[in-house]
Amino acid sequence: MNLPTASRQDGTYPRPQQLRAHWADLTGVWSFRHDDADAGLADGWAHGLPDARDIVVPFPPESSASGIDEPGFHPVVWYARTITRDDLAVAGLGTGRPRVILHFGAVDYGAQVWIDGAFVGRHEGGHTPFSFDVTRHVTGGAAHTLVVRAEDDPFDATQPRGKQDWHETPHEIWYRRTTGIWQTVWLEAVPETHIARLRWTQAGPAAVTATLHLDGHVPAGGSARVSLRFDEVSLDTVEVEIAPPARRVDVTVPIARLRNGQAARELLWSPEHPRLIDATVSLRAHDGAVLDAVSSYLGLRTVAVDRGAFLLNGHPYDVRGVLNQGYWPQSHLAAPSYDTHRREVQLIKDLGFTAARIHQKIEDPRFLYWADRLGLLVWAEAPGAYEFSPTAVQRLMREWMDAVERDVSHPSIVTWVPANESWGVQHIADEPAEQAYARALADVTRALDPSRPVISNDGWEHQNSDILSVHDYEGDGAILARTYADEAARRRLLDRMGPAGRRLLVGGAPDHGQPIMLTEFGGITYQPDTERDDSWGYTEAADGDDWIKRITALYDAIRASSFLAGSCYTQFTDTLQETNGLLTAARVPKMPIEDIRAAVTGRRKQR
Incomplete structure (x- = not known):
């Protein structure tokens, strides 16, 4: 089998976790x-x-x-x-x-x-x-x-x-x-009996399961084989018989190296160590002849929330994110080139961020591949509809379920966000039907994938969210520091009207001690080169030094909070009239990258 190594592909293949040797780009x-x-x-x-x-x-x-x-x-x-x-x-x-x-x-x-x-x-x-x-x-x-x-x-x-x-x-x-x-539009020739879809799931602390969805007749005595390797060293191979007329088969592969708790971290995926496990998945006839084979990869990592913290691989992790619209002036939602996704992920990391919230867009899988490979946490978010009606409910629910199914195996995705700022549920604070819809969106997401936290409505007016996210565009760092200072501040945030005059919890949703994250803040306009008459932002900086000073003050306030478990700055780049990006629309940093990184991370530059 002459298959490419999935973890080292060049980023052009449209379905990066299920590669075949041949395909035609149309x-x-x-x-x-x-x-x-x-x-x-x-x-x-x-x-x-x-x-x-x-x-x-x-x-x-x-x-x-x-x-x-x-x-x-x-x-x-x-x-x-x-x-x-x-x-x-x-x-x-x-x-x-x-x-x-x-x-x-x-x-x-x-x-x-x-x-x-x-x-x-x-x-x-x-x-x-x-x-x-x-x-x-x-x-x-x-x-x-x-x-x-x-x-x-x-x-x-x-x-x-x-x-x-x-x-x-x-x-x-x-x-x-x-x-x-x-x-991309593309053609792929496949065997009569082939692997139509592939999903990876961690099966306990020391095993993974490959779920194969099959198309075509599997002959009697046929089997599915999964081989895993890391750095070209074999981890294990498991083969299971397929009982016709099965159209789905689960293959669970034990990983002995994970049983040693001290050595397990050498295989775990994180932004600091984005380790990927390569896999070859094949269907075989009773005589061992290969009917179909694909190359894939996975990442071993866990995400959870507990006691007010976001946990990555069982330990508290500071989610330091940036809002990414995934929009380009010359090509809109489409990336200008195949290599654009790699550059986007690398730029986000260079600026000091550990995460990106893909905003109101289901991103191209090739962006997710580079997030997997280079190490970037991703918050995956549904594009909102603006109306609440049976048609809108059915459309968004169907498209979101398809998106979760497509992307569930990417280790970079750590949070699902099916709704944002009550878009499409504008009266959720008081309408039981809209509250039921928000709960249903979150719960169906958990039914499809119980392994990740889900946010029912990012920003405010939460129902059954695993993380209570807040959007707050206060431009004064001192005021922001008081709002998120300590446990008393946390209690005020939950008991009173929050930023933008919105309640954080609605419909009788309880406070379970979920982590609280500031998932939109900043939005400071600064235009170093050109002035747009229609420029839009939440506050405005006088010049580059003032802009860095303002960003630093906001991050200092977040770092001083005793309860914030993460944050997401608005935004990565300028986008048309929104001139509140850290970079211009052409992806040029508005100030030296090291200055922006120092503001974001709190690690001051060495003089």
Whole structure:
């Protein structure tokens, strides 16, 4: 089996924890048309686009990187591309791999797909992946026409949309839209019987379980084998028989080195030591012949909350986070290049942070790979809808469940955040139905993954949160210090109206002594190079020195608190009119990195 080493991949593979040796990247120049009159279906565009323009996929048509650069309202768009014999060959189609899977990383918001005019399938959800078996559509002929119709209503408040504006021009904290394809489209040839999905779970203190979801018929006597290794040294291999017609199999692998409590830390994952375990997972026939094999990786670590602390690997850990919008001026929600994700993670670490809160976006898995590999804690957050209705509830619940299932095996993710600042539940303080929804979101997250803390509503008005998070943009460090000073301050925070006039707990939710974290603060505007007339922030610095002084004072207040278990600064970069980033929108630090790092960490520069 000639498989890549998953923990040392280059960051281009769209599904980094389930690698095969062959795949075909379909991004690049496609044909494109707006369909403002929504006439394309009736006019037969599923067979090909008349009078089309070129677009660079996966960049949204609102962005300059796409080559279209039309940010106005265009709720229906169409794409087309030819799938060639070369594409299929690169994808690995051939002996032993007769089936072809067409993958989409993300299409915002709804998508319909055709090949040569034949309908392939549809998907709803702008941030989650979907796939179709297109074998019968592409196995004859020299070339095939792939057509995608995407629909993204800018006024539909039931769609999970995150920070995408419903105004034509961005205002306050909302940004330009991302319509249509914004993550990789790719082809993969697979065996008739293959591993469709793979999930890693720690099974007690000294074992891990690989859960394989299978597609195709597993012959009698077939088995699943999992081999683990660290630094090219074998940890163990386990093979279990699969009883047909099983479509799922669990393989639990003991790791003897973890039984020695003192030596176990040599295998544990943390931001300081991002150790990854490599794995080869295979399906085998009764005679040992390999039916399918994938390369994967995992990280061994535990997260929990106890006695007011956030615990990583059983010990209190100071979560020092930064809010990351995952937005670029030239490409919006899509990363400008494959290497961008590595640079983002490294910059966050260079600034002195141990964590990133991905805000109102389900991030590309390749960002999570670099967080896993370089060592960055991630708070994963759902993009919010703005309406409370049965449709909005169903849409967000479905998309969030898909996101949790996709990302559950990444060791970097340590907290799930299905809602933020009561978006979509604006009356949660008094409405039992909205309170029930917030509780349900948190509980279904725990049902899918009981291993991580869950926040029901980040910022305020919590129901059944494992961490009580607070958003407080007080700009005076002395005032912030008094607000979060000691146990008496903690009690006032819970018993009275909190920052922004919001209660911290609603609907009779009790205080169980959960950790309290300041998960949005700062937001200080400073524009070192250019002045925007529409600049927006919570407070403003006079110059660079004043800006560093203000940030330092806020962090000094947090460090002086007797109960805060973590924090998250707003924000990593400027984003359009929000000029409150530590970096410009072009990812240039506004002051020397060592100055920012000293303010964030409290470790003063050596003179």
